Amino acid sequence: MSITSEELNYLIWRYLQESGKELSALALQEDTRVLEFEERFGEHFPIGSLVNFVQRGILYTEADLMVKGDGSVIEQSEEFDQSYGKNFSLIQALEIDRQKYPEIVAEGRFALAGDPAASDAMTSAKSSMPETANNQDFIKTLKEVSKIPVSASAQWSTKSELILASVEQNLTLALRTYKNEEESLIETSKLIAQLSIIPGVSTTNSESNEVTVLEWAPDGNLLACGMENGNLVLWSANNKLCNILTLHRSAILAVKWSSDNSHILSYDVQNTAVIWNTSTGTALQIFELKDDNSSEVLGVDVEWLGVDKFVIPGLQGSILVYSLGENKPVGKLLGHTATLTGLEFNTKNRMLLSSSEDLTLRIWRSGSINSSNCFYGHSQSITCAQWLDEEKVISTSMDGTVRVWSCRSNAQVALALVDGTPILCGSLSPDKTKFAIGKMDGEVTVYEISLLLDKLRDNGNSTSVQPLSIPIFGDFQSDEAESYVNTLSWDSESQYLSINYSQTKVSVISVE
Incomplete structure (x- = not known):
């Protein structure tokens, strides 16, 4: 198989386009015939063709590495398979070629004047080869220290204690406490609760009611469990039922606590948002946003802007800003044109980050209804x-x-x-x-x-x-x-x- 320079130019141009580097792609486009290739063959090239092509080159180097000079295949052990599968990368593939065919060092009249690397290039090239294993380009494999049963969701507590909450088979809530011991993680206790026996959580007939969201309070004392049937169960860190908040009529998508732990903002698949008082379990505000021409979800996230303001998804990609106690929005942020996929408020610079199905991210400054940045x-x-x-x-x-x-x-x-x-x-x-x-x-x-x-x-x-x-x-x-x-x-x-x-x-x- 061979590839021409024009074909390689086209693959690089496609890669630049797919990576969002429009200026680089335009510069290459002006000096090559990539547009002709795009018109004739573009539909036959899937996304990521250049990366796939490079990967195939790595596989060729892999195969070459596994065959001895006499044509026999290197014997594989379990240890070899683990090391081989985890550590082989483009950097190692190039390193193999470099060891077989060292670079020609620019010396004498071919060396750059004043280049300090030229005088000791051979020394540095030789000394760097045995240090390859310590190079940061070699990706290490992270160690698994614990494993727990299949869970619908698992979340670490926000406390300094190592408490992991998980919802396992048959709506079993497990609160596991761990401790560090000689570079390992030891489970010291496990509290179990059957959510399925709680009124309002249990289901009849063959209906399912899984946990869709787990969210710890900022102080780590309470855990909110959003359910598929719309109920919101509040559970304490010492394994006690605190409250069941009932109002949503469909699966809960997002749950966010206020920074002072006093309120919860929840949002479901029918675009209903509710503000709850966590002490009394009372629904303080309800917002039902529906588009008569569409049944799609307006967003999958909500966010607090301090302790008394919050944002929720609005119609046609808008973001609605509300204050506690106000039933009408105090602001409307326009810019996105599709479902919102993420919202995060930065408490230091007081700016809101949003992402959307329209493939953009936007930054919103406090006090402005227009985005200050839009990233494509x-x-x-x-x-x-x-x-x-x-x-x-x-x-x-x-x-x-x-x-x-x-x-x-x-x-x-x-x-x-x-x-x-x-x-x-x-x-x-x-x-x-x-x-x-x-x-x-x-x-x-x-x-x-x-x-x-x-x-x-x-x-x-x-x-x-x-x-x-x-x-x-x-x-x-x-x-x-x-x-x-x-x-x-x-x-x-x-x-x-x-x-x-x-x-x-x-x-x-x-x-x-």
Whole structure:
């Protein structure tokens, strides 16, 4: 098989288009014949063709590595298979070629004048080869420290204590307490409660009533369990039923506590939002937003803007701003044109981040009805959007990319590609040093956000044509049957990450 330079140009142009680098793609477009190829062959090239092509090159290098000089295949052991499957990457493939065919070092009249690397290039090239195993490009495999039964949802407590809540088979709520012991996680206690026997939670006939949302209060003393039938059950950390809030008539999609623990904002699939008093269980405000021409969900998230204001999805992609005690919105944010997929308020800069099915992210400043930033680049649904600091946000998408955006420069500043595998969820650690993503193939990747922010600061936060690559801290793949990742949850100290799968047991991994 061979490939011409024009064909390679077209693959690179397609990659730039898919990655949201329009300026780079335009520059390449002006100097090549890529538009002719697009017109003739574009429909035959799927998304991610260049990445797929490179992967096939890696597989060729893999096969070459496994065959001895005499043509016999290297004997494979279980240890070899684990190391081989986890650690082989593009960097290692290039390293193999570099060892076979070392680079020709520019010396003498071919060396750049004043280049300090030229004088000791051979020495540094030789010395760097044995250090490859310690290079940060080698991704480490994260260690699984605990496993619990299949759960509809699992969430770490917001307390400093290691308490993991999960809802298991037959609506069994389990509260497990752990402790650190010699680099391992030991379960010290487990409290069990049968939600199915609680009036209003139990079902008749063959109706199902699963838990759709688990959300701890900021102080970690109460746990809200949103149900499929619309009920909201409040449970204490010491395993006691506190209240059952009944008003929703359909499955609850989102539950958010106010920062002072006094109110809960809940939202269901019929676009009904309710404000609850957590002490009395009283519904203080009810908002029913319906579009007579459509039955679709307006959004899947809600958010508090302090202790007395909140936002909920509105019609046609709008965001409605309400105050406690007011039945009419005090503001309406227009810009998005489709279902809202995420909302997050930054308490430090007082700005709201939103994401939508219209494939954009927007930043809203306090006191303004117009977005101050609008980020384009994702080609499929945005599945997560969060603030990294007061100036940068991170997003994930079904298009298999993780992107970091700068509000100051209104541009993308960092990017990670995951071979086109859809990313279903993402979660930033409480200390904001790491970001985890869960993919459709069941793999979890953790990125080193603190290192990325250091690199951006070293670069003076400048926006170059090529975004920085997001450093990877490590990854994890469950050894059980394939299933996709539902949710991710960090403990309050950012040491452990729970991974909720669609069909298999919940894994807890160490991220230190």
